[in-house]
Amino acid sequence: MTDGKAVSVKDTRFRTVDALLIALMVLPLAACLVLKILFTPEYEGVHISGALIYLQIDSFPVQPLLITESQVNSAGITLSILGLCLYLTHGLTVKAQTRRQLIAEWIVEKCRGLVDSNMGESWSGYAPFVAAIMGLSAFSSLSCLIGLFAPTGDVNVTAGWAVLVFFLVTWTKLRGGFLNYLRGFTEPVVFFTPMNFISEFSLPVSMAFRHYGNVMCGAVISALVGSALTGLSRMLLGWIPVIGELPLLTVGIPAVLSLYFDVFSGLMQAFIFAMLTMLNISNSFPAEAWEKRQKKKELRKMQKATVNG
Amino acid sequence: MVELAMGIMLGLCGLGAGIALIAGIGPGIGEGQAVAAACEAIGRQPESKSAVTSTMIMGCAIAETTGLYGLIIGIMLIFVAPGIFSGVLRDTVLALK
Numbered sequence: 001m002t003d004g005k006a007v008s009v010k011d012t013r014f015r016t017v018d019a020l021l022i023a024l025m026v027l028p029l030a031a032c033l034v035l036k037i038l039f040t041p042e043y044e045g046v047h048i049s050g051a052l053i054y055l056q057i058d059s060f061p062v063q064p065l066l067i068t069e070s071q072v073n074s075a076g077i078t079l080s081i082l083g084l085c086l087y088l089t090h091g092l093t094v095k096a097q098t099r100r101q102l103i104a105e106w107i108v109e110k111c112r113g114l115v116d117s118n119m120g121e122s123w124s125g126y127a128p129f130v131a132a133i134m135g136l137s138a139f140s141s142l143s144c145l146i147g148l149f150a151p152t153g154d155v156n157v158t159a160g161w162a163v164l165v166f167f168l169v170t171w172t173k174l175r176g177g178f179l180n181y182l183r184g185f186t187e188p189v190v191f192f193t194p195m196n197f198i199s200e201f202s203l204p205v206s207m208a209f210r211h212y213g214n215v216m217c218g219a220v221i222s223a224l225v226g227s228a229l230t231g232l233s234r235m236l237l238g239w240i241p242v243i244g245e246l247p248l249l250t251v252g253i254p255a256v257l258s259l260y261f262d263v264f265s266g267l268m269q270a271f272i273f274a275m276l277t278m279l280n281i282s283n284s285f286p287a288e289a290w291e292k293r294q295k296k297k298e299l300r301k302m303q304k305a306t307v308n309g
Numbered sequence: 310m311v312e313l314a315m316g317i318m319l320g321l322c323g324l325g326a327g328i329a330l331i332a333g334i335g336p337g338i339g340e341g342q343a344v345a346a347a348c349e350a351i352g353r354q355p356e357s358k359s360a361v362t363s364t365m366i367m368g369c370a371i372a373e374t375t376g377l378y379g380l381i382i383g384i385m386l387i388f389v390a391p392g393i394f395s396g397v398l399r400d401t402v403l404a405l406k
């Protein structure tokens with residue numbers, strides 16, 4: 001009797017936590033949608049614009065701080081992904097018993113495998129970072145399917161990620177020693193230093209613009225095609241009394257474009273962003289210099305030990 | 310006079326957008342060659358189809374970037390630049406008065 005009661009109490013608690021986590025998954029996106037509906041101005045015809053500005057704080061040192069749609073949506077998607085991860089890992093057991101644990105294990109194994117095969121075994125500590133960036137990017141691009149403004153269609157968001165990757169790359173290069181890092185700019189000859197500087201700083205720019213350009217251009221082309229279809233249906237079917245006022249041709253046809261631009265291109269860019277992150281980080285590691293430093297450190301330790309001994 | 314300046318500005322923006330999209334030629338040729346090479350490779354070694362295809366899509370998406378830069382510049386010239394330039398024009402006219 002008592003056992004059964006305990007189990008049922010545990011069960012209800014488990015279910016409540018589950019429901020809360022699902023709410024954490026859904027509510028941020030719903031809040032983003034509500035905000036968008038509240039702030040979107042009325043318009044007619046073709047309307048192509050960047051992210052809406054929700055809030056402007058003027059008393060900021062360099063320039064007024066803008067809280068835009070892309071920042072809010074990005075935060076909402078991050079919360080949503082957090083809810084998804086917590087939901088998938090809720091109630092883990094040693095042997096997988098539930099479907100969600102199998103899914104979670106599959107995701108973790110795939111990410112580990114990807115990082116191991118692209119960066120090497122010694123880099124598997126980067127798997128969570130790569131998985132996080134890939135998931136955030138993929139979900140951000142897919143969020144336009146539910147009518148949100150895709151945060152990756154704003155250059156500021158992707159530029160932020162690219163700067164993060166740039167810092168990681170620089171940090172990896174610095175592991176071979178600061179002098180070695182500076183010497184890397186003068187290779188193969190001193191004459192090439194400006195070129196090396198340009199190529200160093202073109203990495204974040206190209207990564208940011210590649211992702212942003214794909215998503216934004218997809219959105220713009222979809223909007224243009226949608227408006228063109230509206231005009232076409234008005235021209236072809238406008239003479240029919242009631243049906244003529246509805247843009248009938250916009251049913252279905254833009255979905256094909258959306259399938260390519262939003263789903264395929266978005267997922268592809270997420271994968272490419274993660275791939276470039278991995279390759280850039282693992283290629284920037286100065287293996288020889290690092291080994292030399294390690295050997296020197298060991299020698300110094302040995303000398304200290306002998307002196308002390 | 311202001312209308313004339315406005316018209317010239319808008320026209321040049323459109324022209325510039327068109328010229329910027331010439332950048333689409335390069336990736337078009339490059340991706341075509343990449344796909345041709347991938348088809349050849351699959352024909353030679355049909356068992357390596359999945360690896361070749363995924364590598365090709367990856368390479369195509371990276372090669373696409375240069376074309377996308379042109380597309381971004383074109384879209385900015387059409388949707389963003391006229392607003393900025395007309396603001397500059399208005400300021401100059403006001404300053405002249």
